[in-house]
Amino acid sequence: MTGLLQIDAATMARLLGPAAATDVLSEVLREGLDPEAGPPRTALPVPAGELLLMPAATGSHVGVKIAGVAPGNPAAGLPRITGSYLLLDGADLRPLALLDGAALTELRTPAVSALAVRHLTPDDRRLRLVLFGTGPQAYGHLEAVLAVRELSEVVVVGRNQVGARALAGYARTLGALARTGTPDDVAGADLVVCCTTAREPLFDGTLVAPCATVVAVGSHEPEARETDTALVARAEVYVEARAAALREAGDLLVPTAEGAIEEDHIAGNLAELVNGLRTPSPERPRFFKSVGMAWEDLAVAGALYTAALAL
Numbered sequence: 001m002t003g004l005l006q007i008d009a010a011t012m013a014r015l016l017g018p019a020a021a022t023d024v025l026s027e028v029l030r031e032g033l034d035p036e037a038g039p040p041r042t043a044l045p046v047p048a049g050e051l052l053l054m055p056a057a058t059g060s061h062v063g064v065k066i067a068g069v070a071p072g073n074p075a076a077g078l079p080r081i082t083g084s085y086l087l088l089d090g091a092d093l094r095p096l097a098l099l100d101g102a103a104l105t106e107l108r109t110p111a112v113s114a115l116a117v118r119h120l121t122p123d124d125r126r127l128r129l130v131l132f133g134t135g136p137q138a139y140g141h142l143e144a145v146l147a148v149r150e151l152s153e154v155v156v157v158g159r160n161q162v163g164a165r166a167l168a169g170y171a172r173t174l175g176a177l178a179r180t181g182t183p184d185d186v187a188g189a190d191l192v193v194c195c196t197t198a199r200e201p202l203f204d205g206t207l208v209a210p211c212a213t214v215v216a217v218g219s220h221e222p223e224a225r226e227t228d229t230a231l232v233a234r235a236e237v238y239v240e241a242r243a244a245a246l247r248e249a250g251d252l253l254v255p256t257a258e259g260a261i262e263e264d265h266i267a268g269n270l271a272e273l274v275n276g277l278r279t280p281s282p283e284r285p286r287f288f289k290s291v292g293m294a295w296e297d298l299a300v301a302g303a304l305y306t307a308a309l310a311l
Contacts, residue, residue: 009103015307019147021111029274035241056294110144116288119273126152127190134163137195155181194226205231220291225250235287
């Protein structure tokens with residue numbers, strides 16, 4: 001792998017911001033990428049947690065992310081998500097670049113959510129955001145949402161009050177009015193974003209207003225969820241890909257197992273939203289459930305590599 005380009009987290013931050021990463025994902029979907037055709041994630045239980053393998057291919061690039069999920073790491077002052085991303089040339093499979101896998105995830109996941117927010121929320125007024133979580137994904141989602149929508153207020157809800165106050169303080173440095181709050185604050189939200197490690201619902205879904213949008217990204221496990229059955233049953237549901245959601249999204253699989261919804265409850269996928277094939281209803285809450293897919297990593301990694309070559 002002579003000449004393999006190394007792209008670390010600091011370099012990523014210089015090369016591609018949240019808005020640009022969101023545009024990259026939008027463009028690949030407009031060019032015809034079908035999220036439903038993406039290969040499934042391989043998950044291997046290991047003593048420290050879980051090892052994930054996520055391969056993807058397009059005409060120009062091939063790539064694979066090897067990610068570790070180590071639930072015990074934060075207590076030791078280490079990141080919960082670890083890993084690397086190997087990018088190869090699509091024509092001859094020559095290795096081109098090695099990227100920080102955790103930093104790539106922290107960039108692409110908020111960008112996916114921001115793309116959904118672009119298509120599921122109004123753009124003619126400022127939105128009140130209720131943000132669940134205080135970790136790296138919460139910071140990334142705050143920045144990504146601010147890149148695509150103006151916010152009237154940010155309310156941070158977290159189990160760790162020190163962390164919640166810190167994130168609210170960071171939001172204020174970005175020009176947003178911000179405070180900490182409680183789960184009941186969803187009643188006044190235009191947008192609710194959940195990026196936590198919770199395995200049970202974070203709030204009462206009956207409190208969410210009919211005009212609100214909820215985004216949940218915290219889990220890709222069939223038995224874990226951040227939202228309750230009440231919300232999912234009354235919401236218009238969108239996902240990255242139906243196939244991936246029906247394999248991994250506990251937010252949808254648990255209500256299905258309870259008999260509250262059917263598999264066809266999903267209104268559309270992200271490609272259909274981006275290409276105008278689905279128009280969200282203004283009369284029901286919109287719910288976007290993300291599990292994270294390999295095509296997203298590849299699209300953003302390819303853009304980072306191209307940007308790095310242009311330096």
